[in-house]
Amino acid sequence: MAAGFKTVEPLEYYRRFLKENCRPDGRELGEFRTTTVNIGSIGTADGSSLVKLGNTTVICGIKAEFGAPPTDAPDKGYIVPNVDLSPLCSWRFRSGPPGEEAQVASQFIADVIENSQVIQKEDLCISPGKLAWVLYCDLICLNHDGNILDACTFALLAALKNVQLPEVTINEETALAEVNLKKKSYLNIRTHPVATSFAVFDDTLLIVDPTEEEENLATGTLTVVMDEEGKLCCLHKPGGSGLTGAKLQDCMSRAVTRHKEVKKLMDEVFKSMKPK
Amino acid sequence: MEGTMQTETKIRAESGIESGPRGPSCSLRHFACEQNLLSRPDGSASFLQGDTSVLAGVYGPAEVKVSKEIFNKATLEVTLRPKIGLPGVAEKSRERLIRNTCEAVVLGALHPRTSITVVLQVVSDAGSLLACCLNAACMALVDAGVPMRALFCGVTCALDSDGTLLLDPTAKQEKEARAVLTFALDSVERKLLMSTTKGLYSDAELQQCLAAAQAASQHVFRFYRESLQRRYSKS
Numbered sequence: 001m002a003a004g005f006k007t008v009e010p011l012e013y014y015r016r017f018l019k020e021n022c023r024p025d026g027r028e029l030g031e032f033r034t035t036t037v038n039i040g041s042i043g044t045a046d047g048s049s050l051v052k053l054g055n056t057t058v059i060c061g062i063k064a065e066f067g068a069p070p071t072d073a074p075d076k077g078y079i080v081p082n083v084d085l086s087p088l089c090s091w092r093f094r095s096g097p098p099g100e101e102a103q104v105a106s107q108f109i110a111d112v113i114e115n116s117q118v119i120q121k122e123d124l125c126i127s128p129g130k131l132a133w134v135l136y137c138d139l140i141c142l143n144h145d146g147n148i149l150d151a152c153t154f155a156l157l158a159a160l161k162n163v164q165l166p167e168v169t170i171n172e173e174t175a176l177a178e179v180n181l182k183k184k185s186y187l188n189i190r191t192h193p194v195a196t197s198f199a200v201f202d203d204t205l206l207i208v209d210p211t212e213e214e215e216n217l218a219t220g221t222l223t224v225v226m227d228e229e230g231k232l233c234c235l236h237k238p239g240g241s242g243l244t245g246a247k248l249q250d251c252m253s254r255a256v257t258r259h260k261e262v263k264k265l266m267d268e269v270f271k272s273m274k275p276k
Numbered sequence: 277m278e279g280t281m282q283t284e285t286k287i288r289a290e291s292g293i294e295s296g297p298r299g300p301s302c303s304l305r306h307f308a309c310e311q312n313l314l315s316r317p318d319g320s321a322s323f324l325q326g327d328t329s330v331l332a333g334v335y336g337p338a339e340v341k342v343s344k345e346i347f348n349k350a351t352l353e354v355t356l357r358p359k360i361g362l363p364g365v366a367e368k369s370r371e372r373l374i375r376n377t378c379e380a381v382v383l384g385a386l387h388p389r390t391s392i393t394v395v396l397q398v399v400s401d402a403g404s405l406l407a408c409c410l411n412a413a414c415m416a417l418v419d420a421g422v423p424m425r426a427l428f429c430g431v432t433c434a435l436d437s438d439g440t441l442l443l444d445p446t447a448k449q450e451k452e453a454r455a456v457l458t459f460a461l462d463s464v465e466r467k468l469l470m471s472t473t474k475g476l477y478s479d480a481e482l483q484q485c486l487a488a489a490q491a492a493s494q495h496v497f498r499f500y501r502e503s504l505q506r507r508y509s510k511s
Contacts, residue, residue, distance in 0.1 A: 100368055107369035115475050220380065231476045235457070239376020242467025245486055252479045 011217055018205055025211070030254055032209045035262070037154065037269055039162050047163030051155040053209065055145035057089075060137060060155035062163050066177065067134040069125060077124020077132035081109040083139045083152055090144035090212070101148075108236060109139065109152055112225050116193040116233035118160065123188050126168050131177055133165060146211040149223050149236070153195040158266060163187050191227040194262045195234075196255040198222045203241040208254060224255040228263065304444045304492055305404075309411075309503055311419045317395070319420020323412035325444060327402035330409050332416035336392030344391065349384030351391045356409065359398045370406060374413055377460045377470040383423040392422055403446040404432040406458045406472065411496065418504065427463040429496040431489040432456065435477055441485060443492050457482070459489045463497045466490045 006013045017024050027033070033054030042048035045061035069076055083105040085093050093099055098106070113119070124133040137159065139152045164184040168177050199210035199218035210218060220240020225233040232252075237243070305326030314320035317333035337350055344351050354375040356367045378394065394416065396409050407430030414428050434445035434453035442449055450456050455475030462469050468486065477485075 100372060103365045103368040104372045107365050111474065115473070117476075220376075227476070231478050232473070232482060233476060235471045235473045235482065237468065237471040238373045239378070239380050239460070239470045241380055242462050242465065242469050244465075244467055245483055248468065248486070249479075249483070252482075 010213070014201070014214070014217055018201060018207075023207065023214070027209075029205070029207045032258065032261070033211075035154070035265060037158050037265060039158055039269055039273060046165065047159045047161075049155050049158035049162060051151050051158065053147055053151045053154075054211065055143055056147055056151050057142040058139055058148070058151040058155045059142060060139045060152075060159040062138075062159050063136045064163070064165055065134050065136065066126075066131055069129060069132040073121075074129040075125045076121035078134040079113055079119060079121070079124075079137065080134065081113060081137040081139065081156065082106055083109060083141070083148075085141050085144065085148070089141040092144075104238075105139075105148055105152060108149055108223075108234070109137075109156060112153055112193055112195070112234055113156075116191050116225070116227055118157065118189060118191055118193060119187055120190065126177070127170050131168070131170065135163070144212060146213075146215045147197050147209050150195045150197050150209065153193060153225065154262060157189075157192060157194070158269070160187055161189055161266070161270060191233075192259075192263060192266070193225050193227050193233045194255075194259040195223055195225045196251070196258045198224075198251055198254075200241050200243065206247060206251065208258075222251060224251055226252075226255045226259050228259065230256060304495060305446075307411075307496075307499065309415050309499070311415060311503075311507065317416075317420070319416045319418070319422070321412050321415035321419050322399075323408055323415060325404055325408045325411070326446065327400055328404055328408045329399040330405070330412040331397045331399055332409075332412035333395045334392065334413075334416045334420040334422065335395075336420065336422060337387040337390035338393070340389060340391035345389045346384075348388050350382065350387040350389075352379050352382060352384065353391060353393045354378065354396070354413070355393070356396045357398065359401060370409070373406070373460075373470055373472055374409060377410060377428060378413060378417065380469050381424045381426050381428055381462060382417065383425055386423050392417075401447065403448075403450050404430075404444050404458075406430060407432045407444070407460075410460050410470075415500070418500075425464075427497060427500055428460050428469055429463070429493050429500070430458060430460050431492050431496070432458045433485040433489055435475070435481055435485070439481065441488055443488060455481075457485050457489075459486065461490060461493045463493075463500075466493060 036052045038050040042061050046064045047062040050059045083102050085102040087093050087095050126132055164186055167180045167183040171178050198206045198208055199214050200220035201218055223236040308324045310322045314333055317335050319334040322331045340351050352375055354371045356371045394413050410430030434442040434449055435455040436453050455477040457473045460470035
């Protein structure tokens with residue numbers, strides 16, 4: 001009977017739960033789904049990670065290739081993120097060129113990398129003006145159950161921490177690059193940006209980590225990306241119902257706690273990894 | 277039909293209530309708006325902020341493709357064309373931001389199974405582009421007579437390396453700033469409708485920028501009201 005009511009009046013069904021300060025899957029309004037992360041599972045990639053936020057699954061693979069540095073910044077390398085939302089993850093997406101949601105997510109990840117300065121692009125330069133690393137970060141969503149942005153940010157961060165770049169020297173005589181695959185080093189990760197997403201219901205209620213159903217019923221969404229010093233890298237609120245300054249303050253405090261949870265999880269995972 | 281109505285206002289806000297040695301310098305650039313300048317779209321507006329200029333056209337409520345129709349409200353589409361080059365991923369992201377802001381204020385329920393299309397063309401970009409696009413879109417929606425529950429405006433804040441707040445930055449100030457924050461605020465309660473930010477900043481600085489943006493939005497809304505009053509009082 002409840003299933004029938006849910007099909008006919010999904011919003012009313014949700015409101016009944018929200019009135020009791022909980023959600024249909026049993027979570028509190030400020031509770032995240034179980035987060036699991038798996039590092040280094042793709043052997044062919046230079047760095048990889050798999051993140052599961054409840055049912056939402058995102059896998060990130062990073063490949064490093066050579067490229068010429070940009071002419072206006074000869075001492076910088078490139079980081080190129082790409083989010084791929086394929087028909088595999090949800091019925092809403094069709095195969096073909098990336099749709100709007102995929103492009104918006106790619107732009108969001110590019111902004112987070114740029115704003116938070118998670119990697120100094122100068123670290124990716126091998127020889128100024130001639131050779132630099134290009135990191136292609138491919139984030140593929142395997143299962144879309146809401147809150148893609150949080151999962152993608154976490155997957156990207158975990159994969160970047162997993163990337164090992166071989167040492168490259170430029171041979172003076174031949175001017176060719178010599179790659180020493182035996183000597184690899186990790187990237188210098190300067191900050192740890194963590195994203196926290198909220199959905200706004202009925203212009204007043206804020207819930208954390210929305211599932212896909214909740215995202216469809218929500219009147220607005222908000223994503224806050226914070227680094228460890230409490231500095232904000234990104235406040236992404238693409239329209240939707242208005243929020244007051246006080247509500248924003250609550251979101252910030254929740255983002256701070258989430259950052260601590262995620263950092264703890266990542267530190268545990270990296271500590272448990274056996275060195276190669 | 278009335279011809280183009282041009283309204284120009286020089287807005288210089290009072291230089292803020294000094295809360296400390298680093299008070300915000302609330303001064304918006306000179307802005308101007310021209311409505312009903314294109315004959316084909318149902319509504320059009322050109323918004324100028326300093327040297328930044330955006331032209332907006334609105335078609336709607338009009339026929340919608342069956343694949344895109346929503347049974348109980350209007351389908352909003354936004355197209356943003358940059359000054360040079362083809363629209364890319366950054367434009368798509370901005371279109372999503374503008375579209376969601378418009379969806380929050382437009383009363384789509386009054387026109388179900390129709391489409392309202394907003395087309396924005398960047399004429400010149402000298403800083404605060406997204407805010408100018410939002411203002412142009414709002415004025416064009418008003419010109420087209422689309423029913424809305426509130427007006428909205430865009431305000432850009434820049435924070436430079438020593439924490440001074442600059443409203444409505446030019447392109448040079450944006451490049452040198454540590455963080456650039458763009459907000460869309462509604463006219464009824466000055467609530468935050470949309471926000472997008474670039475750079476690193478703290479929580480306290482965010483609240484400070486939001487307060488400054490809310491104060492500055494009052495001037496923009498007053499400008500909207502005056503320009504519309506002037507337009508409709510003559511007819």
